[in-house]
Amino acid sequence: MDYDTPLFFHVMSYATDADRDVIDMVSGNPDWGSPPGIAEGLHEYADLGGEDFQYPPSEGLVELREEIAARRDVDVSQVVVTAGGGEANYLAMARAMEREAGDEFILTDPVYPYYPGKTTMLDAKQRFVATAEDGTLDPDDVREAASEDTAGIVVNSPNNPTGAVYDEESMRELVEIAEEYDALLVSDEVYDHFDFSGKFTSALTFDSDHRVVTNSFSKSLAITGFRVGYAIFPPDLVDVAKTRHMLTNVAGSRPSQYAVLHALRETTREYYEENRRLLESRIETFTDALDAAGADYTTPDGAFYVMARFPDFPGTLSNVEKLIDEAGVAGMPGEAFGSSRDDWVRFALVTPRAEEAAERLADYFSDR
Template sequence: MEYETPLFFHVMEYADRADRDVIDMVSGNPDWEPPEALRDGLREYADLEPDRFEYPPSDGLRELREEIAARRGVDAEQVIVTNGTGEANYLAMARALERGRGDEIILTDPVYPYYPGKTTMLGGTQRFVETDEDGQLDPAVVREAASEETGAIVVNTPNNPTGAVYPEETMEALVDVAEANDAILVSDEVYDHFDLSGTFSSALRYESDHCIVTNGFSKSMASTGLRVGYAVFPEHLIENARSRHMLVNVATTRPGQYAALRSLRETNPAYHEANRELLRDRIAAFTDALDAAGAEYTTPEGSFYVMARFEGFDGSLENVERLIDEAGVAGMPGEAFGDSRGDWFRFALVTPQVTEAASRLAAFFE
């Protein structure tokens, strides 16, 4: 079996080789400060006893699992601490497929490219349902696509790449679709702290045994290198997920878990609100310049991505490379996220040079 390498790596390498300065708007790596408590936790950990540098419990430090469980309203035994949200999604999708219910995974179009990649790796079959022009997902479309072959329905809210936030009625209906088809709804909620709309609704509120929720601290704590995520499983699905996690990763970083726990306990909500305000300012600056460039664009309700379309300039990899070479701005081609946004580009607003990037794009397209 051959796996397709996501285009992220190609674009980043191309930008690195460019003969000019390039503003990186490719990947969702927050450029702002992590919580001070996270730094304090890592410093403190360096001076702990030698036994703290041994393997942690495979499913995560007990104190961290209990803290997550208390915040999410679940039992700590339902929580597995993973090697980032990426592994959490892998475990969730694997657990959904290995039930033998069906090998089809319903994905949205546009889609975060790692979901279809994981589907292929796990031996599943991809089935795509399109979102509307704002990135919202119509549960009726999912209901029509679901069948006895459906093993899982994978959604991401707030969404990458569209910035859509699925409201309560959407999430409730998706839970109903999963239950009606004996499928598993996998809800990736890693951008939950970046809900700018006030309409975010976690799948956990429905207490369904057909839901797995994944999350992590890469985005909310501005620490993509920390590699601490988690998945919340229904009780009847947890055991095999623990075994797969142990066989694939043994455990995730003990110092990272320690620091994440301290940050959870000590970081004031004002930290997250300040980051949301920063994003609101960046969205306004970037979209104002896109207006000047005559572009069509999405205004994110959550996460930190803007998709843009420029007349007569499709969102191909070739044109991404042109923007790098001629405008000095690196984004992602829309074709990387599925068929429905092939003439769009996706830009991550995680650089202090957002205004400069927008000006460069406006100048390029004037």
């Protein structure tokens, strides 16, 4: 089976090798720093030694799983701590296929590229549902695409790349569609702390045996390198997922989990609120510069990405390389996210140089 190398790696390598200063707006690595509890937890862990340096329980440290379960109002047995949100999504999608209730995933267009990549790994089929211009998803379109072949429906809210946030009614209907077609709704909620609209609703709001919620601390605690995520499964589906996790990874990183647990207990609400305010300010500054560049763009209700479409400048890989070479700004080509936005470019606003990048883009397109 052939796998395509993610386009992210190509663009990042091209930007790194450029003969000029380039502002990275490709990767979603938060720049605002982790809360103090992360470093404190690591220092505390370093002094433990002995048995605490050995394998943790495969499904995650008991105390961390208990903390997650309490915060999400589920039984601790339903929680599997994973190697980031990526593994959580893989386990959930694999579980959908193992139910043998279909062999097709419904995905949105535009889509986070790793979802279709995982369908390829799982030897599954793909069916795409286009979102609205603002990135919102109409559940009626999902219902129309669903069939007896549907194994799973994969959604991401707040959304990468559009910044859309699915409200309570949309999420309720998505859960109902999964139940109606005996499919599994996989709700990736990794950006749940970055909701600017106040409309975000977790799929956990609705009691159902047909939904799995995945998440990660990579973005919310600014620790993408720690690789600590989790999945919450229905009781009847969790045991097989734990087995697949054990066979794939044996267990996750014990020091990372220990530090995350310490940070969850010590971090105040102000940390998350301050980061949201920072992002809202960056979004306003960046989109003002896009106005100056004559671009169309999405104003995100959540997450930290902006998609932009520049006049006579389709978001192809070659044009993204041209932006790197001539403007010194690296974004992601729209074609990486599906066919509906292949003339757009996605920018991640997780750099202190976001305002400078916006000025570079405005200057570049005003001179064209």
